[in-house]
Amino acid sequence: MFQIRATSASSLSKTQFFNTYTRRTRMSKSPTFSANSDPNPNPNPGGSDAAVSKPELRVFARRKRLKMTEQQLITVEAKPHKLDLLPDIEEFGYRNETSSSYSIDIGKPPANWEKVLQGIRKMRSSEDAPVDSMGCEKAGSALPPKERRFAVLVSSLLSSQTKDQVTHGAIQRLLQNGLLSADAIDKGDEATIKSLIYPVGFYTRKASNLKKIAKICLAKYNGDIPSSLEELLSLPGIGPKMAHLVMNVAWDNVQGICVDTHVHRICNRLGWVSRAGKKQKTSNPEETREALQLWLPKEEWVPINPLLVGFGQTVCTPLRPRCGVCSVSEFCPSAFKETSSPLSKTKKSGLSKKL
DNA sequence: CTCCCGCGTG
């Protein structure tokens, strides 16, 4: 028998359940909904009404035009304390319905973004993500400035399409072989470089790009790396993501947010970005970057990347995000909404249209 | 939208 209970001490009657829903949405005094958050939880303890059943919840959801997936119902069943997610899920449904308050206005920060950011920071401080130990920004931190900048550039180049520890290993090998400067790489043998950076993704292409980049750096920048976004983008193998990363880390000059797939995915899940005033997800990292930059305060532009990357590696994973352990799921429009089966493609696109 | 490539995962 499926039952929703806020706590074992005070169960929620059917009427209380529905009343709480409808009341909270408008008043929105507290985003959470649980017995212990209410100073006067239940005037009729051990309420006589039957607990809310799964079918009833479904009917209720449909009436509210709520997308309540089987997954959510199961989650609630398994973890009654997660009941406090429901009002926010409903609230999201409401905002969708009444439109104006939900769609992201240009340059206007989304509701609760500070709480969400703080919550993610907290989760991140307790979990250990690969990005913490291997961030490419740590590359060659002991080197003199010019060499350090070059190391950051190389590290960025290698890290694309590659797991952090693999990149790290490749950088170490280059360093040990004295091949981490424009001069050395220009002089060095491409095959050697290729074997040293193996097995980073696309090592053949990257080895040849490294040679080209070293040559350009020597010819145009005196062995240093370019100091502007445009010039960085002109280097082979350096696209927007890496160019912003290098600007941030190597030059400490924040031109934009470094948006990778994690930042892209999570910002869309959180409803933090959308296509020009619509409720549509941004379709690529560049769009996400532009949308995010419209409202995110600049002091967050750099920290947002490692924050969300780590979060994306440990909690908000690409498939099967661990919403059950996420402390900000109550603010996330996408919480518990993704299907667990990787049939995806058609199913996903259908789902995202509804979102 | 496809290819590049190795690796982690289901």
Added chain:
DNA sequence: CACGCGGGAG
């Protein structure tokens, strides 16, 4: 053991 992730280039 097949699938899918991950930036950039074409």
